[in-house]
Amino acid sequence: MNVVIRADSSNIIGTGHVMRCLALAKELEEANTNINFICRESQGNLSKWIKKNGFGVFGIPVSNDERMNLVFEQDFDSCETISIIKKMEKTIDWLIVDHYDIDIGWERILRPYAKNIMVIDDLANRVHDCAVILDQNLFFNMSERYDALVSNDCVRLLGPQYALLRKEFRSSRLRHPRRLASRSGQIMISFGGSDPGNDTLKVLEAVEGLALQNVAIKVVIGGANPNKAEIMKKCAEMDYVKYYFQVDDMSELMEESDLFIGGGGSTVWERCCIGLPGIVIPIAYNQVNPMKELAKAGIIHLYEGEKSVRGYMDEIEFAMSNLTYLNDLAIKGMKIYDGAGTIRVSKCMRRICREYSSTLS
Known part of the structure; x- marks a missing residue:
């Protein structure tokens, strides 16, 4: 599989989005998956750490004025992401998005550039256009939190059993x-x-x-x-x-x-x-x-x-x-929690890829 991960880290938003995506990337890597990250070049970003872990990183430029970087522009970001994906010159099986400022608008623009989109979220406060929604948090109503936010055929990976930790x-x-x-x-x-x-x-x-x-x-x-x-x-x-x-x-x-x-x-x-x-x-x-x-x-x-x-x-x-x-x-x-979240998510991604391929044959 070819996987692209869109996640950011900085002094302001922290490193959690990138770190949990790295945990999933490590699991996927064991099954011969090609993985690249797309990240904003914000102050305090983890691009060097991602590279140290063996993955490619493509940067999205930011302003020298940190105050300007507090504003996230989906149109600019989607254009930059598409440009990077085109340069890869390969079919993207999964585009994984772990970002609180991205919603259905960005996802619909990117949909033609990936077979499947998976969204990793914690907030349940935005509408999404994705094949899979992953929320690792424990809530009494977690089975209902995304009823109005994703389509009926979206696969919902909800709860601590899907928490993304390193092996x-x-x-x-x-x-x-x-x-x-x-x-x-x-x-x-x-x-x-x-x-x-x-x-x-x-x-x-x-x-x-x-x-x-x-x-x-x-x-x-x-x-x-x-x-x-x-x-x-x-x-x-x-x-x-x-x-x-x-x-x-x-x-x-x-x-x-x-x-x-x-x-x-x-x-x-x-x-x-x-x-x-x-x-x-x-x-x-x-x-x-x-x-x-x-x-x-x-x-x-x-x-x-x-x-x-x-x-x-x-x-x-x-x-x-x-x-x-x-x-x-x-x-x-x-x-x-038993620590097997990345295994469960990886299996789900591969199953959906197989189903996608079978519909084309």
Whole structure:
């Protein structure tokens, strides 16, 4: 198959869209699939990381004025995307779109240039023209969320069983079954690829203020984080803290941890897969409602208070003194997600491709 992925990353929107598409790309790659990404050249983009993972990247130019880049023009973007696809000079079996600013208007313009379109979404707030809609979030009404947004024949891949994680998490789950925690001394802090509110630093200051005994902290920073230098300096001042930047062994770091503190992006599913309980602090509007649903289901501990050092101190103190509660979160998380989402999505894509070919023969 030939697959094109249209997804962006930046200091402003973070890296989640690209990272989950990379996870799917890695799964598809194992079955002899040719994959290329099309991405805006925004500040803090992950194009180098995509190339490091072995995939082609075609850039869409942006303005030197970052304020201008906050406005997404579908007409311009669709024209640029079509131009890039034409230069590939190959039939595109799948165009995968993971972008909150793209809807049916863009998709209808691109439809002649790909056999199938798959949309990855979390918001359910736009109409789409696609063969497949994928939404990995847990909602009580998830089977109905897209009734008015996609056609009746659109395949709906809805729920955590379709969460897109790298194979390493699935392997970790099988290799090292989670044991119930008897302590909470190994803490991981990670707020995704960008952390625009610098909550990583606030949590570090909260841990420092608690003067915890017998703890070891792992701080994981993403490539689009604009506060890297400040966070690195703070970590160096705390002798029980280790600093990690843009890691590719996240599952191993999680295996060694007892408690996670961080944002509500795809990392939530990584933790569920491995069985690592966590305090989740939404750092983007698209994380709020999905995290509320997970909290209702008893899968995460959701912090909705003021994003302050004092507030974080109280939550950390509560979590570390309630191991039974943390273990319960871990068990429920592992039950809801097994790490095989990319396998399920890949199989669906291949089945639809076969059906498409059979209708032509």
